[in-house]
Amino acid sequence: MLKQLLLGAAWSLAATAAFAAPPDAALQGKLQAVADKARPGTLGIMVMDPASGQSVMVNGGRSYLLMSSFKAPIAAAVLAQVDAGKLKLEQKVHLTPADIVDGSAVPSVGASLKKGPRDVTIDELLQGAVSESDNTAVDALLHVLGGPAVATRFLEDKGVHGMRIDLSEGDLAHMFEEKGSTAVLASKVDSSTLEAAAGFLQKLDAGRLLSPASTRKLLGLMTAQVIPSRIRAGLPAGFQLADKTGTSGTEDGRRAAFNDIGIITGPNGSKRIVVLFLSDSPASSDEATGWFAEIGKITAASM
Template structure:
């Protein structure tokens, strides 16, 4: 009798665990609907519960141009060297006006250089690159790091496969100017699959990429980033988002990339990872922002069910 009770209890627990971990069919359908609205652009979406590893996704099995999303992985690679003791946050980096790279969300470092050469600490460059999406700062960090290959090797070594960093913001901007958006997208430079971006975020929040102190530091920088819309705009009061956005310019009425990846934390402490990559879209920034906000709202609602 006891044997049958124990077996029944075990089967019940397995069934309950499977039910709890099952993908959210309602969320999947809602995400598909938003992706349909985004056509003729392609909207790649992935929402993951990091506690179970279960995810729902749309158009997720292909690479997307990251744009400034890549600043968070680069910052992670820099902080890994700080953790290893081979780099210090207070190390001074000398920059001159020729190092200015345009196109930043907030040109903090670049603006400071317009009056002449200046020294910045690695810590200041991290803050500018992640929180203010400053292009000059991230290209300086890549030089300190040892180049883009170092960043990609770090990600691969940590099990983040499908995310590649080939060039800095300056070189990418020149590639856009010389070859155009279609050629950039076809080359898959500076690209990530949604699965790779989700893996990066899951490993980051779990403390698998950095020390506890560096993990906390980077997540705080991502939480403080200066673009308050996109996914963040759809979250109810009490929800937090640690994210990194990325945006390209437009060419012939189409935007090559409009992105947001991040970790949503509900008031009860539960989390969801959300990855959004919109490519080759004729939509206005306001329309794309509305789609991203809707996905933020849908994700938050799924967390309360």
């Protein structure tokens, strides 16, 4: 009888352990393996099912420099003011060559100002900032918004804690020039945790940040992003991605940030939020892009 009781207890413990095992343990292991390749840089990874909120995470518990990934939350803050009637998409903003901030994925708002002053609508600035990653456009939006603190307050008010916007693209570039990458990373300016970035995307996708029209607009701008690499490069045919990338320059052979945050939608309508922040890495852009594409492929296979 004692032997049967012991066997039964052992079976019960084994069954309990198996039941308690994370359902995404295999996914966790695959993501960890990619993060290991990124050493000595730190690759933060979070994959979340937005419907259930279940997620797997690697290298959490810290903040990461957002770089241009902050353009999506800034756009959300601007669209919230459009929803509130404080701004209008057709509203014009007067810009001059003095407003140019270097950096864009394609010739965009900043490039057009080299020919002279022009009036640009908020709608054009949103497209330039999010779809074309134009630094001039996002800094103009921040000015119209009332500054970075307004964007951070919007996020906090919506329950997105752990994402902060402190500096414009131009001011951050000056900080890099004056103090260097190590100081910028240590300062935690323009940064986010994995959980905050995923939370922002989850709330955006669920329509909990903006009106239905503004939600569709921002997701459309993210889907139309002109940078086709990173997560998107690993997705099979039939998968879609609404995302925003971010990239810093290099200093002494190390890159402060190489990012991609987005929402993957599969052919069957299932979704996954993916947040990737690579920090302080000696990897080349091609190497980092390969890791991000691999994570996109792994995530799609798990859906």
